[in-house]
Each structure stands twice: as C-alpha cells, then as structure tokens.
Amino acid sequence: MHHLRHLRRLTIVVLVLVVIVFLLTFLPGAINPIPPSKEKLEADQRWINTSPSWLDRQACRWLSICGLLHLKPDPPEGLDCHYDEDHDLKRILDENYGREDTFVANYTGELRGIPEYVLDHAPLVHLYSGEYFWPSDIADHIQHVVPDPEEGKPLNKPDKLTLANLYELSSESGFLHLQSKDNVESRPRWLHSWGNIPTSYADESDEWDEWDEWNGGEDPSGEDTTWFEVDRDHPLQRISDPAKRPAGLPKDRLTTKRLRPARFRNRRVPRSPATHYYKPDESGYSRAPATLVLVDKGSGVVDAFWFFFYAYNLGQTVLGTRYGNHVGDWEHAMIRFEAGIPRAVFFSEHEGGQAYAWQAVEKRGNATETQRPVIYSAVGSHAMYAMPGNHPYVLPFGILKDVTDRGPLWDPSRNFRGYWYDYTATGDAEGLEPVKENPGAPTSWFHYRGRWGDGLYGLDDQRQWRLFGQYHYVAGPKGPKFKNLAREKMCQTWRCRILHSIAEGRKGSWYI
Template sequence: MMDPHDDVELSDLEDDAFIPSTSRAKSLKGKSPNRFLRWLPPRMRAFLENMSRIRLVIITVIVFILLLVFISYWNGRLKDVSIPKQSLALSKELARNLSNTAIPEYVLTYAPLVFLDSEDEFYPSDMAAHVSNAHPTMNFNPVKDAPEGLTLDNLNDLNDLGGDSIYLTSTTLLTNLPNYLHGQKPDKKTLQTENAVSCVIALANKEDGILDAFYIYFYTFNDGPRALGHQVGNHLGDWEHNMIRFKNGEPQAIWYSQHEYGAAFTYDAVNKIGKRPIGFSAKGSHANYAVSGAHDLHELDDEIPAHIVFDQTSQGPLWDPTLSAYYYTYSSTNNKFEPANDKTPVNYLYFEGQWGDQEYLDGVEGQEEFHGFHKWTSGPQGPIFKHLDRKDVCLPRDGGCIIKESL
C-alpha cells in the first residue's frame, strides 16, 4: 500500500487524470459514435450505420461488375495477328490462277478469314471424303437403285430416287464418333485445310452493280451445344456461310450465318485483318459470329431458355477458306452454277437431299430429349438452299433486314 507521504510527481498525476488506462482505451475504441451520429436517436443512428454497410456492399458489387466487363473485353478483343508468308504466297498464286475466270479479284481481296474455336475438335472437312463415308437412305432404309459409291459428280442422281427425302447416312454409327468426323485442322503456316476442299464460293450477280459473294463452309460434323448436363443438335453434315455484298466492286455489308438465321453488319463495322473481315466459328456448332465470347442462343430462338445454352467462340486456329475452295458463278434465273474451271465438280450442288443422317427416333440408343430438343437431329440441305437469290443482305425473315453499324 502506498504511503500517502510518498513523493508523487506532478506529471504522474496529470497522466492519471487525463490519459485513460490501456484497457479502458481499448474498450472505448470502436464504440464512440461519429460526432454527428452520437446526437441522433439510437434507431436513426442504427439505420444510418446499416446504410453505410449497404453502401459498402453496393460499391463492392459495382467493382465486381466492372471487373467482369473488363475481363469480357480483354478476352473478346481481337489480339494482334498477321497472315504467315506462306499463306500470302498461296493467296497470290490463287489470284493468278483465277485471273482469267469469271471470279473478280476483289472477291479474294475482301474474303473473310475465320478463327476456329481453340477447343473445337471438329474442323472444316473435305466434301468428297464426307460423301464417300455415307450411303443414301430414305425412312432409315437404303435407297434402291442408288449409284454404287457416291461422289460429288453423281450425288444429284439421287434426286430422281427420292429428292429431299433422301439422307446421306454415315456408314459408321454416328454415336461412335468415327475419326472422319474430325475433318482437317488448318495448317499454321499456310492457313489451308490441306488435301481437304472445305469451302464453296459462289457469286450471284444482282441488279444495280450488286454482286453477292457467298463463302460457304463445310464441316462434316456438328457437335451440338451442351446445357445442364445435356447435349442437343448433333448432326452429320454442317453448312455455314458468310455473304459479302459488293456494289461496283466495293464491299458494303457482310452476313454471318448462325443456326437458322444470323446477323448482318456494315463492312466498316467488323474486325479485319488488313482488308479481310474476321469471323469466329463457334465450338462444335460452327455458327459464325463477328466477335468472340459466349453467345446466348436464346437471342436467336425464343424457344430456347435464356442463359442456358451458349455458343462459345474464341481466337483459336486461323483458317483461310479461299485456299481450299471450289469457285462458281450462280444464276438465280435458272438456278445454275457455272464452275470457274472445267476441273471443278458441280453436280453435288444440285443434290436436294440432306447431307447427314435422319433424326434418330426416340428410344434409339444414344438419343435424348431436353426441353423439346433432341441430341441427334437430321443433317441439313446444301448450298443451293442458302437463298443465293436473296434481295437483302439478311436471310428472308419477317421484320426486315437490320444491318448493324457497330459490333
């Protein structure tokens, strides 16, 4: 016990009087309200404190959304890319070979380049190889009197045996995913699908100096999109296309096919490498888009639930379809194709049937149904059914043609 007569320093008394103990300081820390808030009623003060916390949450959410937008922009931007020298040399050689034909040079100068998705396993494919791996059926039965060994030269003979009721059915069960379905990956140095003619380029002259150039891409297999553990829309044979509308030799607009419809843009609006527009081929489905990223299929078809099924595109392998293509002019007056040279096959373009199997029946092994959509569906018809005679840039559809001026 301190003796009251012990000497006490004045500074010690001042410290005891005006500086709280350490434990007391800690207890008061954080409890003292804001100078303004401490004069408010407790309920009002609690409300304002809660609002402060909510504001912090809102700011956090806004920052998170901005981060997602930035990531989307960063992933979706067109990364710098140049065309390899070997590919440029092949393009010059192609231009020389077509210089004395009905194919104008500007059709090559402004031809689209296509980025395949980096995760896609099903590449552009050789049309002749596709036909050789199929046999004609009708109602799941072999077609009688069909030519032995289908080729691009005799495919139209099937029109007299059943027309659009005929299906080119895989000789190997599709559910086994035979190797020929994978097609040909473009070479990194040439951008060419070597030994695989995988594109049809058809030119349709219209009135008033208009020429529509159709760049029609062939993939032997459509690997349908996935949703909630299900897959829909698998089929043999897959035709997709860009169309560039020229007026007096100058590009005006470009069409991107996307499943049953698509999108149109002005030529100036789209990304390009040099003068050549860029397309992005979706993983598996090969629908064409002007930008990379995820594309909600609900925007293309109202029957598809929103935010469930997406096409995925990315800046994967670059493909120059012009380097492995057949070239034609097309007359809408008589629906006739004229090949650019005598060695180009043409009869296959008149085939009226489907370029794949007929949709599997319910109950067949491997077939599934999801919200009215099936996993294994029928193959499509060929290039002559792409509305080559269309008046607008867009495919015919109620509501008119909207040509977007920005991406």
C-alpha cells in the same frame, strides 16, 4: 404444423418446376414469328409414336420430356473411344497429303473468272482453339455415308458416290438423307478431320495487321443506293446525288490492277505433327476446300457466298445435357459488293444469322489496300459470329450458348471450289457453272436435294432424347443451294436488320 411446412415447400418446388418447364418449352414457341405448320405438328406426333414405351410417349406429349431413360454423357471425344496418337496422325497424313480431286466436269462455253475484289476481301475464320471437329472436304464426307431414301421411295444408286453424280440420288427418290456408315457416338476419325486443321505457309514475311472494330459514326462508304435490298427483279435505286462517289475511295478503285500478295500463292509447307492438336500459325491453309458461290444480283451487285463444311456438328450442353448433334454441317458467310465495293457481311448462326455493315466488322489486312473481315466459328456448332466470347441462343438467361475465341486462323481463299450461280435458271439441275480458275469442278453435288447427314433419330433409338423441345440429335442440313442464294436482303429470311457496330452485336439475342 410440421406437415404443412413440408406441403408448402413441396408446392413451391412443383410451381418452380412448372415455371421452368413453361419457360424452356412453351415460351420459345410462343414468341416464334413462324409457328409450326400442320405438317410439322403431324410429323412430330409420328416421331413421338416411335417410342416403344407408353409412359415415355405420355411424358413426351404432356411434359415435353422424351427419352429420359436414354440420357447419358456425350463427351466430344466419344465414349470408349481411344486413339493411338502417333499412328492416327501418320495415317491421316499418308491418306490426305498429295491427294488430288479426281472429279471432272466438262464445259464448252466460256467460263467467268472470280473478280479480284472477291478474293481481296475474302473472310478469315478463327476456328475455336479447343475444337474437336475441324473443316471437312465434301468429297471425303460422301465416302463415309450411304443414301437413305424416304420410306417407300425408289433409289437409283450409283456404284460409287462422287460429287459428280450426287444429284442422281435425288432426281427420282424424293426426300433423302446421307446416313453415316458408322455409329457417330463411337466418334470415327472421319468426323474429326484432324488432318484438315489449317497449316502454315512458307512466306512468313507476309504478316497481317490488326484492325480495330469500327466504333460507329457516319458510314465512310456512303449509303447512297439501295444495295441492302436488291436482286434482278428489284434493281438498284440511287437515293442521293448520282455523281456522288463513296467517300474515302480512290477514283480508280474499280480499275486498279495490282500484283496478288504472296499470301494468295498456292505454296504449302507440310509440317510434322507434334501433338494431337498441332496448332497452326496465324496464316492458315486447310486441305479441306471451302466453297465459293458467286451470285450476280444485277445493277453491279454481286453476293459472294463462302460456304464451310464440317463432317459433324457437336451440340452445346445445358446442365450437362447435350443438344443439337448432327452429321454434316454447312455454315456460310456472305459479302455483298456494289460495283466492287464491299457493303455488308452476313454471318450464319444455326437457323438464322446476323448481318453487319462492312465498316462494323473486325478486319485484318493492309490499311491502304486490303481489308478482310474476321469471322469467329463457335466450338462444336461452327456457328459464325463477328466477335469472340459467349453467344446465347434459343433458350433464355444464357442457358444455351455458343463460345468463340481466337483459335487457329483459317484462310478459305487458299483452297476452295469456286462457282457462279444463276438463280433465275429454270431447270432443276441448272444455273451453276465453275469459275474459269477451276473449270473441272463438279456441279452435280450442288443440286442434290437431300440432307448431308443422318435423318432425325426416333425415340426407339437409344441415342435419342428430347427435353423441353430440344433434341439430342437433329437431322443433317441441306446444301448451299437451299440457303436462299436469291435473297434481296442480306439475311436468309425477311427478318433482317443490318447492325452498324460490334457493340450492337454484343448485346446478342437469346432467340434466333
């Protein structure tokens, strides 16, 4: 009887483990609307075969437990990584303050400027208060990586990588990664970008007014056209009285000229570093430029893509085990304008994202003139959300989640590289031109086809593991050109639902 009781308990434990393995491994794949291709399945088998251990390969194939013996702590600050705080901050300031972008591009044609409404409604980003990996400058990033071509492919490598020659790497060599020169687990300083935490401006009188979230009801801007699904092949269609003007907007909304507020003046006050984190005031300039890509969709519709780059993505933890680390991290928000009127905002989140009607998102600004949407950047992953708090994704029951809060406020409109992009251009390295406000901005980097970080580490690498379908290290991302800038809908994929209240977004979705 005693043995039967133990056998029963053991059976229950085994059944529970089987259910957990099923939920964490097979359920996400079963409900994935885009099943893996044959090529992806074959690539996965090749990855499994990189393990030198037969037992590890079998456990990986049948139990989805790969590299179990590689498991170890992965704290944000790294293992055996010590900082001399005063020395490090002095070095960061000496290296970065006053540095100018020396890359030059020559354009003989007349360049287009940035529409005033784009900067008036530029987003503000709340970085996480306990972040370890802050905004980075792509010009700095490429000084710490080396090209790593696909096996067997040629590589015509320039003497020195710059934003003005990066495309040359991928023009002949096929698939490519930019591999870190350092072991990322030693947490080299350039991954953290401590010196790029937003800094305060001299003009402290220009304060922001808090805006409460829109609580639903009728859309005050009026949804009288098909702005939510438009490009040059699918022009704007009017779906109500063509004489009707969006409610609540002045007649001269599109022609009114006014002085740019003081917050847009390029004046910066260097500050003395007081602590390792030296938190800024809520009016933030960062020395790491954002990237603004403007896309004309025709019919008076312009998509303003704001791209944000980080040298490192620190994944989140599940039961003390970290998943999803990678070198290089591109995130973005897109604001769609119709005739200068903001209609909706897209927030990128990992491989997906969420779109909100303009009235739904939190804003700051002058209630009669300027409204700027507020974005919340998740700790480590930098995924973008419309509200602070916890945001579960991929795994059920909130096991894996992003966390956002009202940390340092980053104003990307104070420092950015701006471009217009014509997605109908036929040439492989054509269609992008700088805005007239920064005519010398380089363009080659935009057309680089490879990834901005390390490739997927194999199971022969002691840093790598995969449990229940989730990797410790994944491959770095591709750049802005490959984020579906030609999209008709607000989202990157065909699955796109525009939410009309923050309350809808708070419900979340455990699968993206």
